[in-house]
Structures are given as C-alpha cells and as structure tokens.
Amino acid sequence: MNTVGTCIIKRDGKREDFSSDKISNAIRKAFLATGMENREKQIESITRNVVKRIAKPTIGVEEIQDMVETELMKDQPEVAKKYIIYRQWRNTERERKTQIKHIMDGIVAIDKNDVNLSNANMSSHTPAGQMMTFASEITKDYTYKYLLPAQYAEAHRNGDIHIHDLDYYPTKTTTCIQYDLDDLFERGFHTKNGSIRTPQSIQSYATLATIIFQTNQNEQHGGQAIPAFDFFMAKGVLKSFQKAVAANLSFFLEMKGTEHDEKKLHAIAGEQLTTVEPDRQSRSALLHTLESAGIRVSMEELEHLLHRSLQQTRKETHQAMEGFIHNLNTMHSRGGNQVVFSSINYGTDTSAEGRMVMEELLKATTEGLGNQGEVPVFPIQIFKVKDGVSYSEADYNLAMQDLDAAIEGKIKFETPNFDLFLKACRTTAKALFPNFMFLDTPFNKNEKWKADDPKRYRYELATMGCRTRVFENINGEKTSLGRGNLSFTTMNLPRLAIEAVRQAESLSTDREDKEKKAKELFLQAVGRMSRFIAEQLYARYQYQRTALARQFPFMMSNDVWKGGGRLNPNDEVGDVLNQGTLGIGFIGGHNAMAALYGQGHGHCRKAWDTLYEAVEEMNKVADEYKQKYRLNYSVLATPAEGLSGRFTRMDKRKYGIIEGVNDRDYYVNSFHVDVKEPISIIEKIKCEAPFHALTRGGHITYVELDGEAQKNVRAIVKIVKAMHDEQIGYGSINHPVDTCHNCGYKGVIYSKCPVCNSDNILRMRRITGYLTGDLNSWNSAKRAEESDRVKHS
Known part of the structure; x- marks a missing residue:
C-alpha cells in the first residue's frame, strides 16, 4: 500500500519515504488500547482509506494523523478517542523533551534565568550547584510522569x-523539623561515622548543634529550627563554669603548694554549683564542702576565683556563639554551596546561664562576620516575646523615658528578660535579626505552660524562620x-x-x-x-x-x-x-x-x-x-x-x-x-494581624523601613510593641543594610559608596524569611518585588 514517490516531512523538517506500515502500527496501538485484539482486517481497511486520501507528492506528519483520526471516527469512534489521547500525549512528551533540553542548555551555559535562580541560598553556577539543578529538573519530570496522580500533575502544570x-x-x-536538643544532648547521638557523647562545655554544645543541623539537612528538603536555644545551651554554660572553677581552684592550690585531687575538685564544683551566679548561701556551702575535703581557702579568695571563672565562662560563651554563627554561614550541607537553612528561637529562659547565652549571641550577631562585620544570613533568629518574662507594659513605658540608659542596663525592670528584649531590638536595628514571636497572642498560647516549669519551653510555640508553624x-x-x-x-x-x-x-x-x-x-x-x-x-x-x-x-x-x-x-x-x-x-x-x-x-x-x-x-x-x-x-x-x-x-x-x-x-x-x-506601619499591622489567627500553618508580617534603623532603635521598639498589641503571631522588620566591600563603610548606600565612590556594594535584603547579600542571586520576580517595596518612614 505504499504510495510511490510520496515523501513525508517530519516535525524536525527532515524528509523520508512514505510507509503505510507506520500508519498501521499507530492504528493497531489504538485498537489494543481499547482492548480490541485481532482486528487486522479493520486495520488494513482503515490504512487503505488513509492512503487513498494522500494525493500530494509531499505531506506532513500532522496531516496524515488528521486523516487517521477522520477515518477512525467513521469506523471506530472509541478507538479514535484513544488515538487522539495518545497523539496528544506524544505531542506533550515531545514538547517536554524540547523544554528539558532548553533548561539543560541554560544550566550548562549558567544563564541568569529563573531556573538557575530558583533558590537564592544556592550557587547554581558552581559544578555542584549545576548538578543539583540538573537533578532537580529531571526529578521533577520523573515525578510528573510516574508518581503524581494525573489530576494533580495536570493542575500543577x-x-x-x-x-x-x-x-x-x-x-x-x-x-x-524542630529539634529537641536537650534530648539529643543528654542521650548522645550517632552519625554515619560514629557516636557522639553528651557535651561537657558550651563550646561543645554550640559545635554539636551545628553538626546536628548539617547532618539532618541532607535528610529533608526544607529547613530546621531549634525551638529553645537559650534553654538548650544553658547547661553547656554551667558545665563550662564548673570546669573553670575547678581549674582555677586547682591552679590556686598549686601556687600555694597545697596538695589536692583535681578530679575531686571537679566533682565538688559539679555538685555544689548549680548556677554561674551562686548566692551567699551557695558560696558558703561550697566553702564548707571544700573545708570538709581538707581544702582551705578563704571566702574572699573563693569569691575572687568565682568571679574570675565567671569572666572566663562569659568569654568562652561569646566565642561559642561567635563560632556557632560563623559555622552556620560557612558550613555547606548541600551542593551549590548551600549553607544550612537554620533557625533558632530564644527569649524566655530567665536563668543566669540562659541569659548569658542570649547576651553573647546578640553581641556576636551585632559584631557580624569577617573583618568588615558582615550581617550573618543564618541562623534566622526569633526572639520570643512573653508577658511577665520578656515584656510588660510597665517596663516598656519605663524604658521609653530614657531608652539609651535602659539598653545600657542602668534601669531595673520588673520582668527578668525585658533588658534582653531591648537588646534584641537594638540587634535587629543593625542586623535585621532577630524577628519576633508573640507567645501571648491567643492562638500562640498553650494551657500547659507554667512559669515555674523548668521545661516550660515544651509548651512555647517556636517557628521556622521563614514562617512555617508547627504547634497544634x-x-x-x-x-x-x-x-x-x-x-x-x-x-x-x-x-x-x-x-x-x-x-x-x-x-x-x-x-x-x-x-x-x-x-x-x-x-x-x-x-x-x-x-x-x-x-x-x-x-x-x-x-x-x-x-x-x-x-x-x-x-x-x-x-x-x-x-x-x-x-x-x-x-x-x-x-x-x-x-x-x-x-x-x-x-x-x-x-x-x-x-x-x-x-x-x-x-x-x-x-x-x-x-x-x-x-x-x-x-x-x-x-x-x-x-x-x-x-x-x-x-x-x-x-x-x-x-x-x-x-x-x-x-x-x-x-x-x-x-x-x-x-x-x-x-x-x-x-x-x-x-x-x-x-502606614500601624495600618499595615492592623490590616494583616487578623489573618495570623487563620493561618496556623505559618505566617509573618513584615514592616519595611527607610533609612538606617540602627540610628533609631526607639522606632524598632515601638513597632514590636504595636505588633504585640495588635496580636500579630510572628513579625519582622526590614530595612536596608549596605556595606562597601572596598572600604567597609556601612549605611544606606544608594548607587556608590559615599566614602570611596565604589559600586562594589553588599546589599543585605530579606527575600522571604531569610537574608541574602546579593540581589543578583534573586529570581526576576523577587527582584521586581524588592524594587517595588514601599519604605515606611
């Protein structure tokens, strides 16, 4: 049944000799798809009718397929439907192959497109980043074809x-995931290459927290959070203090030429010191225990040793927090130089150890990274605002009378962590973090929360920095x-x-x-x-x-x-x-x-x-x-x-x-x-606040400021108060943070550095929940959105 001299023009423009066998094979597949077998006579008859209609020396594939559809509709409508569906599927597949090829070419050429810029936390132009992007696009295609039920695949496409x-x-x-770090630290944990025992210092606590972040990052596609960073790190501070006291006491006794058992000193410090700020009764009990063990020191000498140990512990805690931040901004956990998408929640531990963790964390965040003090992108930090713990109306009114004195610690407040709340606001004014979580907003409360519960953090809401909320x-x-x-x-x-x-x-x-x-x-x-x-x-x-x-x-x-x-x-x-x-x-x-x-x-x-x-x-x-x-x-x-x-x-x-x-x-x-x-800022907060109660899978309200917020901490404090009063669940304050790479100048830089005239500027901005220091890594939509953002004065 071949038509002599007829030439087929294929979809890619190539030509080949006409063959009726290809028509017969396509019709046969349609019959089989309808459950009709052994229909060779009908197939031969339909094929012959199609061939008769071909009257041109050259004809396109699509024209022949149209003829097949017409002849099938005359003879077998049900088979025709299957043929049409199959034809549409083949067209879709051809289009997708073309599209995939185009995407792959863009990855190879490291084009600046929205595929390569889909994740501002990933460098898609590096070899590992390219591999990640290749894998991502091919795996999506596999998911469409073989895993997603058809109705969902179609709705997504x-x-x-x-x-x-x-x-x-x-x-x-x-x-x-949100980590129960206390459980992991107390039990110890294991990774692929070995087991980790319970840490014994604040440095180890902070280091192991980063290892946990990094290890688990490869088992999930999203981020991770520590719900009560202050509570979880506090034990490490106490252990470091106890070790410092034992070491300083041992050195003191050595200098006096007094024989002593160093292990015994460690045991005594561990048993007697339950806080880094022991009161007079605790110091007397420690002195008595030392005397009972044959170790003679005066109360004055002991107080000096305790003070020195506290200073050392604070320094060690600062170094641990500094290391924690630096590690999370340099430690790659996935291809494409991706650092861990990490968040930490804190603000309600009123112990001296927990407060020290927060104070030194805020200081390290303000100091920033590197020689120029760059703003840390990770971890996303969330300060928990809790009435009676880290906030009160009376303390707010008192602080606003003289905010500088309040931040410098010259005013005594009724709530134990209100001073940390003010320092958090000051840090936000410079480093864009922390954000603020409001625990007394009605839908954020847990009826099991008790102020005297040492593990009350179990009943405090914590969030992923980007906004994902897991609570009910x-x-x-x-x-x-x-x-x-x-x-x-x-x-x-x-x-x-x-x-x-x-x-x-x-x-x-x-x-x-x-x-x-x-x-x-x-x-x-x-x-x-x-x-x-x-x-x-x-x-x-x-x-x-x-x-x-x-x-x-x-x-x-x-x-x-x-x-x-x-x-x-x-x-x-x-x-x-x-x-x-x-x-x-x-x-x-x-x-x-x-x-x-x-x-x-x-x-x-x-x-x-x-x-x-x-x-x-x-x-x-x-x-x-x-x-x-x-x-x-x-x-x-x-x-x-x-x-x-x-x-x-x-x-x-x-x-x-x-x-x-x-x-x-x-x-x-x-x-x-x-x-x-x-x-206005207040109008925006009031407009968006009611939606927080309805979006319990996660939400955030942003306020966008103009100018240098670090020069106006008072404005930050007022905005956070407004969020608290309007029952926002989770809020954040955006403002421009620019740094000149050449001379290190910081401030709002419009086009060029006002000091050295350089245009090599690091522009730190928030993309969704996290920060990035290079707008060129944002996709086109988010760059357009950032450009349109109205700034509130």
Whole structure:
C-alpha cells in the first residue's frame, strides 16, 4: 500500500519515504488500547482509506494523523478517542523533551534565568550547584510522569496549584523539623561515622548543634529550627563554669603548694554549683564542702576565683556563639554551596546561664562576620516575646523615658528578660535579626505552660524562620519539639478570582449584581480548590508513609522526628509521620481582590472582608480534613520565592495582561498588603494581624523601613510593641543594610559608596524569611518585588 514517490516531512523538517506500515502500527496501538485484539482486517481497511486520501507528492506528519483520526471516527469512534489521547500525549512528551533540553542548555551555559535562580541560598553556577539543578529538573519530570496522580500533575502544570519541592517528591522526605536538643544532648547521638557523647562545655554544645543541623539537612528538603536555644545551651554554660572553677581552684592550690585531687575538685564544683551566679548561701556551702575535703581557702579568695571563672565562662560563651554563627554561614550541607537553612528561637529562659547565652549571641550577631562585620544570613533568629518574662507594659513605658540608659542596663525592670528584649531590638536595628514571636497572642498560647516549669519551653510555640508553624497536634502533644511540616501545596488565588469575574460577567450585566456573583463564585472556588489540595496532600502523605526508616538514618534512628527511634531500619515510617503538618497554602490575596474589586484589601473594606472570608473557607476545609483523615491540616500563608513569578507568567499567557492584577512580574505574598501600597506601619499591622489567627500553618508580617534603623532603635521598639498589641503571631522588620566591600563603610548606600565612590556594594535584603547579600542571586520576580517595596518612614 505504499504510495510511490510520496515523501513525508517530519516535525524536525527532515524528509523520508512514505510507509503505510507506520500508519498501521499507530492504528493497531489504538485498537489494543481499547482492548480490541485481532482486528487486522479493520486495520488494513482503515490504512487503505488513509492512503487513498494522500494525493500530494509531499505531506506532513500532522496531516496524515488528521486523516487517521477522520477515518477512525467513521469506523471506530472509541478507538479514535484513544488515538487522539495518545497523539496528544506524544505531542506533550515531545514538547517536554524540547523544554528539558532548553533548561539543560541554560544550566550548562549558567544563564541568569529563573531556573538557575530558583533558590537564592544556592550557587547554581558552581559544578555542584549545576548538578543539583540538573537533578532537580529531571526529578521533577520523573515525578510528573510516574508518581503524581494525573489530576494533580495536570493542575500543577496548568498553574492552578503549585506542589512545592516536587524534585524531592520521590525521596518521600518531609519538609522541616524542630529539634529537641536537650534530648539529643543528654542521650548522645550517632552519625554515619560514629557516636557522639553528651557535651561537657558550651563550646561543645554550640559545635554539636551545628553538626546536628548539617547532618539532618541532607535528610529533608526544607529547613530546621531549634525551638529553645537559650534553654538548650544553658547547661553547656554551667558545665563550662564548673570546669573553670575547678581549674582555677586547682591552679590556686598549686601556687600555694597545697596538695589536692583535681578530679575531686571537679566533682565538688559539679555538685555544689548549680548556677554561674551562686548566692551567699551557695558560696558558703561550697566553702564548707571544700573545708570538709581538707581544702582551705578563704571566702574572699573563693569569691575572687568565682568571679574570675565567671569572666572566663562569659568569654568562652561569646566565642561559642561567635563560632556557632560563623559555622552556620560557612558550613555547606548541600551542593551549590548551600549553607544550612537554620533557625533558632530564644527569649524566655530567665536563668543566669540562659541569659548569658542570649547576651553573647546578640553581641556576636551585632559584631557580624569577617573583618568588615558582615550581617550573618543564618541562623534566622526569633526572639520570643512573653508577658511577665520578656515584656510588660510597665517596663516598656519605663524604658521609653530614657531608652539609651535602659539598653545600657542602668534601669531595673520588673520582668527578668525585658533588658534582653531591648537588646534584641537594638540587634535587629543593625542586623535585621532577630524577628519576633508573640507567645501571648491567643492562638500562640498553650494551657500547659507554667512559669515555674523548668521545661516550660515544651509548651512555647517556636517557628521556622521563614514562617512555617508547627504547634497544634491532633495526634499527640501540642508542642513544636520533634515535629515538622510534611508537605504543602499552594493555590493560585488570583486565577480563582479572574475566573469568577469572567463567569459572573456571563451571568449578569448589572455592576453590583456581577460583583456579588463574582464574590460568591470566588468563595465557592476557594472551597473546591482547598478540598482538591487537601486530597493531594493526603495522597503525598500516603506515599511518604511508605519510606523506610533507613532512608533517614539520622532523623529516625536518633528520634529527631519523635517516634522514629522505635523503628527498625527496614520498618516503614508509617504513623510516625502523623504528628507532622500538611499545609494548604495560598498566594496573591491582594491580586485576587484587585481582580474582584479593582483594588486590594489595604484600603478597601469589602476587599478585606472577602479575603478574610476566603481564608476562613480554607480553614473550614482544613478542619474538615483534620477530622476526615485524623491529620494536622492547616492553612499556610505561603512563603513564595520562585512561585510568585511562576503563577504570574502562566496567568499572563492564559488571560492576557490585566491591569492591577497580573501586570507585574510577581503576585504579592499570601495575605500581605501590596508592597507598593502607601500605607502606614500601624495600618499595615492592623490590616494583616487578623489573618495570623487563620493561618496556623505559618505566617509573618513584615514592616519595611527607610533609612538606617540602627540610628533609631526607639522606632524598632515601638513597632514590636504595636505588633504585640495588635496580636500579630510572628513579625519582622526590614530595612536596608549596605556595606562597601572596598572600604567597609556601612549605611544606606544608594548607587556608590559615599566614602570611596565604589559600586562594589553588599546589599543585605530579606527575600522571604531569610537574608541574602546579593540581589543578583534573586529570581526576576523577587527582584521586581524588592524594587517595588514601599519604605515606611
């Protein structure tokens, strides 16, 4: 049946001789896909009909396939459907191969594109970074093809949803974890190459904390946090003090020529000294114990030894905190020079040891890195604001009368850690960290928290610096320790609004009626999409459950993820994961409201009400699915780094450019007021605060300042107070921090250094929750967003 002399033009433009066998093979596959076997006569007849229609000397592949479809529809409609589906699939596959080739070429050429700049914490142009990016793109493709249920893969590809960390999907790993460091330190832990015993000094405590961060980073795709850094490090401070006292006492006795047993001195110091600031009664008891052991020192000599030991311990603690910060900013844990995505929470340990940790940590953060004192990118630091512990209204009013004196320690406050709160604000004014977590905001409270509980940190909320929140727990203790996020998926909120408006316009011509219908349709769509995401998260959870414990040797065998320690290496992790969280995320609240009402929710009450109702709808679905699957569903105010640009690009292609909605390079994050909105600090805080109670999977409110904040610590303190009073859950203050690489000048630098005229400037900015010192490492959407941010004076 070959048509003599006919030439086929293939898709790549190449030519080859026509062969009817290829038509027969394609038709045969369609019959077999429909379950029809042994239909050779029909196949031969359809092929002959196609061949008869070819009347040109040259013909394209697509034309022949159109003819096959037509002939199949005449003879076998069901088979025709299978053929059409197969043809579409093949076209999709061809497009994807072309797209993958284009992406790979961009990685090889280290193009400055959004694939290579998807993670500002990674250098994608280094060999290891290139390998990571290659692997990421190929693994996403594998996930689409073989792992994701078709409806979720299609929704992600189409831009209805974004399934985060698709490249890690096949590994079955979870997103993030909050460490119970006290448990790890007391039991000791093991890594691939050996076991680690309980540390005996603050230097060891801080070093092992970085090792834990680094080791576990390779078993999860997100970040890690220490929920109570002050409490966990305090024991190390005390141990260092006890060792210093024993060593100084031993040296003193040596100088006097007095015989002594050094081990015995260590034992006495360990038994008698329970704080680095022993009171007179404790000092007398220590003196008596030494005398009973035949060691004669006077009270004056002992007090001098204790004072000297305290000074040494403070110096050692400072060095430990300095080393901790330097390690976390230089220690690579993944390809592409990625440092550990680390966060630490602190602020409520009132012991002398815990306070020393915080004081020296804040000092080391202010001093910065290197010779020029560069602002540390990691760890993200979060100061816990707790009434009666680190904050009170009376202390605030007292401090504001003379803030300089208050920060210098010249004023006595009623709350034990209020002085540290002020120092935290001063550090934020220079180094952008710490951020602030408000423990007395109603949804952040835990009814089990007691001021006299030495382990009260178990019932204090802690957060990942980027905003991920893990606290409520339908399957166990309400705590942040030993738990993390399993996965999260984000809905394209502006698209739901655009679709609702278009549908409403087809149903009504009256403006008010259209607006009302659009709102109803939008809220219904939010509910449907939330349920769709909830089911997708459940499907991923079911897949994650099948991971073997040995896939996460550090996290599971060391009981880092609580419950993992009881598993054998070949056990599936199963129910151990059910205390993790599943996040229903959203992006573009402002843009969605602009689609519905022509303006965002910053100054439009009906837009604010509608967005609030939309997030409430998400919460209803989260509560519904909590009960349906007995899992910790929650709503997440998504920290979108690359996603804000991805959704926008897709919606421009789908709908064209809609002014005020998708006419920029990015969608505004979650419920945030538009970054370009001229709004006061207080108005912004009041506008966003109510959304925090609804987004218990994680949230943050930013305030963007102009000018040098370090010259106006008073403003920082006032802003944090406003966040506290308006019941913000978690807040942060952004301001420009610029450093001239040539001369070291620090300040707000506009184009060139005002001292040496250099344009070699380090510009430290916050991208989502973390900092980066080079805007060139940001993707195009986030660079555009940073440029648009309105600065508050």
